[in-house]
Amino acid sequence: MSEAALFSRQFRVDMLRFWRNTQSRYFTILLPIVFLVIFAAIFKGVTVVEGHVMKLTTFYVPGIMAMGLISASYVNLTQAVVTRREGGELKRLRGTPLPAAYVICSRAAVGVVIAVVMAVILLVIGNVAYGVPVPHALGALLVAIVVGAAAFACVGFAVSTVITTVEAAAPATNLTVLPLYFISGVFVPERQIPAFLRDIAEVFPIYHLARALREPFIEAHGGPFAAGDIAVLILWGVVSLAVAARRFRWTPSDES
Amino acid sequence: MSAASRPADVITVRGLRKSYGAHEVVRGIDLTVSRGEVFAFLGPNGAGKTTTVEILEGYRARSAGEVSVLGEDPAGAGREWRGRIGLVLQSCTMPAELSVRELVALYAGFYPAPRDIDETIDLVGLGGQADQRISSLSGGQVRRMEVALALIGDPELIFLDEPTTGFDPAARQNAWEVIANLKAIGKTIFLTTHYMDEAQRLADRVAVIAAGAIVAEGTPATLGGRDQARSIISFTLPAGAETAALPAALASDARVADGRVRLETDAPASTLHELTSWALARGDELTDLAVSRPTLEDVYLALTAEDVGESS
Numbered sequence: 001m002s003e004a005a006l007f008s009r010q011f012r013v014d015m016l017r018f019w020r021n022t023q024s025r026y027f028t029i030l031l032p033i034v035f036l037v038i039f040a041a042i043f044k045g046v047t048v049v050e051g052h053v054m055k056l057t058t059f060y061v062p063g064i065m066a067m068g069l070i071s072a073s074y075v076n077l078t079q080a081v082v083t084r085r086e087g088g089e090l091k092r093l094r095g096t097p098l099p100a101a102y103v104i105c106s107r108a109a110v111g112v113v114i115a116v117v118m119a120v121i122l123l124v125i126g127n128v129a130y131g132v133p134v135p136h137a138l139g140a141l142l143v144a145i146v147v148g149a150a151a152f153a154c155v156g157f158a159v160s161t162v163i164t165t166v167e168a169a170a171p172a173t174n175l176t177v178l179p180l181y182f183i184s185g186v187f188v189p190e191r192q193i194p195a196f197l198r199d200i201a202e203v204f205p206i207y208h209l210a211r212a213l214r215e216p217f218i219e220a221h222g223g224p225f226a227a228g229d230i231a232v233l234i235l236w237g238v239v240s241l242a243v244a245a246r247r248f249r250w251t252p253s254d255e256s
Numbered sequence: 257m258s259a260a261s262r263p264a265d266v267i268t269v270r271g272l273r274k275s276y277g278a279h280e281v282v283r284g285i286d287l288t289v290s291r292g293e294v295f296a297f298l299g300p301n302g303a304g305k306t307t308t309v310e311i312l313e314g315y316r317a318r319s320a321g322e323v324s325v326l327g328e329d330p331a332g333a334g335r336e337w338r339g340r341i342g343l344v345l346q347s348c349t350m351p352a353e354l355s356v357r358e359l360v361a362l363y364a365g366f367y368p369a370p371r372d373i374d375e376t377i378d379l380v381g382l383g384g385q386a387d388q389r390i391s392s393l394s395g396g397q398v399r400r401m402e403v404a405l406a407l408i409g410d411p412e413l414i415f416l417d418e419p420t421t422g423f424d425p426a427a428r429q430n431a432w433e434v435i436a437n438l439k440a441i442g443k444t445i446f447l448t449t450h451y452m453d454e455a456q457r458l459a460d461r462v463a464v465i466a467a468g469a470i471v472a473e474g475t476p477a478t479l480g481g482r483d484q485a486r487s488i489i490s491f492t493l494p495a496g497a498e499t500a501a502l503p504a505a506l507a508s509d510a511r512v513a514d515g516r517v518r519l520e521t522d523a524p525a526s527t528l529h530e531l532t533s534w535a536l537a538r539g540d541e542l543t544d545l546a547v548s549r550p551t552l553e554d555v556y557l558a559l560t561a562e563d564v565g566e567s568s
Contacts, residue, residue, distance in 0.1 A: 005365075013354070088345060089350070091345065092405075096367075096409070097409075098366045
């Protein structure tokens with residue numbers, strides 16, 4: 001089997017496992033869709049984003065897109081990595097000739113692909129149900145999604161190294177994202193967030209992901225590229241990758 | 257490779273040591289496993305058994321000593337080496353979302369010349385479950401699944417770490433047949449187990465580790481001088497008879513516990529002759545008369561009695 005075939009088969013099996021996992025399907029695929037529908041039903045009217053008027057439904061499409069992306073590439077990935085490590089599955093894989101990088105990259109690729117699929121689903125629902133225009137700059141949006149998902153996958157691998165039990169994986173990952181969703185312009189428009197909370201949010205990558213995904217939806221900008229926010233995401237990804245490379249373990253935490 | 261290894265030796269270990277901080281768990285052990293041999297590595301929990309196996313498998317670094325497995329140092333061995341060994345680890349959860357065949361096929365793809373997928377599934381007795389999700393398998397079936405994954409790469413050397421723990425008696429018999437078949441086709445097997453009947457049945461050679469050191473090594477029949485050990489004759493005294501009533505040569509050796517007499521002897525035939533002559537003369541049948549040899553388990557328990565192993 002060629003190296004490319006070996007990787008692609010690993011990726012296909014990881015995709016299959018994602019899809020067959022009930023928790024993944026409900027929390028990563030269904031929940032963001034439900035959130036979009038609920039937010040669009042509750043919040044009507046407009047907000048102002050970077051000096052431009054934007055319908056709230058338009059605001060929520062990239063916002064929920066950020067949530068779906070993080071769910072796929074960070075929350076779900078981290079939980080999968082911890083579960084597979086603590087159960088001994090990763091250790092068993094290390095005992096085969098399959099290169100370690102394939103295991104890591106395949107699972108990261110699942111996060112990126114699911115993030116793209118979620119973005120398409122949300123775009124379509126937004127357009128069909130709420131008349132949210134599809135951005136002209138789809139390329140810029142795709143770059144933001146792929147870079148964002150890859151960065152959050154790196155954060156996931158880094159965070160997985162500090163979680164030592166399967167039981168702690170779900171609370172730990174959710175606790176790191178839920179409060180940030182509220183202060184990072186994902187669930188609530190940025191201008192309604194007090195400055196001191198926004199200052200906190202700016203430190204973390206969710207704020208920058210939300211901005212990078214929203215930028216192509218600002219029609220007056222004609223779909224520019226949020227270079228500064230993308231740069232922050234890349235920085236988070238690189239630093240996380242360095243942490244993961246130093247700390248990542250293949251064996252269960254109770255084995256010294 | 258400075259360890260003096262003959263080509264026939266699949267595993268050579270010299271002076272292996274492993275410490276965690278000040279605590280030395282493996283204290284200078286030597287092992288040799290030849291090609292085609294089933295080698296059983298026995299020892300209580302905490303004796304250093306799993307640490308040793310994981311050093312041989314390349315999972316742990318050693319503190320000192322020389323180790324050669326399939327001609328390479330496992331600490332630095334690469335992909336090609338991994339393709340020549342098969343593993344059943346002590347505990348491992350399997351991907352619940354995949355079917356038996358999907359997982360075996362996935363692993364088959366890791367190896368340069370894998371065995372046939374369905375044949376391997378049949379070999380471990382999961383033919384009827386090939387299309388079932390792993391989440392629906394019983395504990396024993398999952399363990400057999402692990403054996404299938406260990407075999408799928410058609411390895412030269414297979415590490416089986418307690419492969420039948422949790423099996424029912426029928427499944428254990430089945431697994432033993434699988435292992436015996438592997439031996440028959442020339443595979444080398446490094447087995448750890450808590451079951452002495454398993455070692456007795458499968459192993460060509462046995463080594464016992466206690467408190468980090470090898471305390472005995474040999475064939476299952478001769479381990480710990482088992483073949484030299486005295487036979488034990490036991491029976492219940494006939495009603496009304498006293499130990500003192502036994503023939504003088506026997507009475508001095510006889511020990512009574514719970515109404516049964518125990519005689520240890522180097523000459524079972526003559527001792528029995530004397531005893532049965534005595535009983536027949538009295539008109540007694542000694543209906544529960546038994547002659548026994550120390551089992552592998554007796555020898556093992558005696559060897560490891562001092563090792564108050566912490567459970568690992």
